[in-house]
Amino acid sequence: MPELPEVETVRRTLNELVSGRTIRSVTVKLPRIIQRPAEPEQFQDALAGRTIQQVERRGKFLRILLDELVLVSHLRMEGRYGVYSSEEPPELHTHVLFHLDDGTDLRYKDVRQFGTMHLFLPEEEFRLPPLAKLGIEPLGPDFTLQALRDRVGKRTSRIKPLLLNQELIVGLGNIYVDEALFQARIHPERTPDTLKPAEWKRLHEAIRTTLASAVEAGGSSIKSYVNGQGEMGMFQQQLLVYGRKDEACAACGKPIVKFVVGGRGTHICSRCQPMKG
Numbered sequence: 001m002p003e004l005p006e007v008e009t010v011r012r013t014l015n016e017l018v019s020g021r022t023i024r025s026v027t028v029k030l031p032r033i034i035q036r037p038a039e040p041e042q043f044q045d046a047l048a049g050r051t052i053q054q055v056e057r058r059g060k061f062l063r064i065l066l067d068e069l070v071l072v073s074h075l076r077m078e079g080r081y082g083v084y085s086s087e088e089p090p091e092l093h094t095h096v097l098f099h100l101d102d103g104t105d106l107r108y109k110d111v112r113q114f115g116t117m118h119l120f121l122p123e124e125e126f127r128l129p130p131l132a133k134l135g136i137e138p139l140g141p142d143f144t145l146q147a148l149r150d151r152v153g154k155r156t157s158r159i160k161p162l163l164l165n166q167e168l169i170v171g172l173g174n175i176y177v178d179e180a181l182f183q184a185r186i187h188p189e190r191t192p193d194t195l196k197p198a199e200w201k202r203l204h205e206a207i208r209t210t211l212a213s214a215v216e217a218g219g220s221s222i223k224s225y226v227n228g229q230g231e232m233g234m235f236q237q238q239l240l241v242y243g244r245k246d247e248a249c250a251a252c253g254k255p256i257v258k259f260v261v262g263g264r265g266t267h268i269c270s271r272c273q274p275m276k277g
């Protein structure tokens, strides 16, 4: 599933490719992708003639700003946007086509069909699901050490599920939580009340640096993720623990172990991330 850095890369790429374009018409081939309004015909009618102003992001959601409307899009597991010539026959699993005024289509493809689109009036999107209850942006100016402690510090569950909770902090998924906890040298099953001030500081820094360097890696290679058809792929930056079971820890050489925390596959170095901090 794409996490904050991957969605941010898609956002930047989309912004470059379709900002300023006017939507001539929309074809919805799989109605269940459209969550709001209720009828796909209303969605198609509302978007016809609108110009895409810019593409923003809130957590793992894309916010496509149009004149007088906002399209909130979540890629979930496998959603992909791509820009194609409108002459080109749609590929398999293409569910929504935005026909643009320059003879291209912005197409949404989704093998798993879990992605969602919601249409709102401007600002309305922040008061209603799915954006209403989202937590703090970890790369934004409000994400201070104190804000992290205020949100997570008084909770009694384990630190990893707390960091995955989108109502506390947005954008972190399984990959970057494992990476941030490794960098902070914190065991994912520790509870917030056991963390010392130095560990909070390391965790705060690790969340920001892990995400920021992944955004940078994606941003610097946007071109290579847009293929001939303009399809935006996902990238993954160099990871230190995630997906590296049995490989040597980059810091101490001990093999990385994998186990389950809160139902999620979890990678740690048991020497660098002891249960007792």
Ligand SMILES: [Zn+2]
Binding pocket: 249, 250, 251, 252, 253, 254, 269, 270, 271, 272, 273
């Ligand atoms: Zn280690």
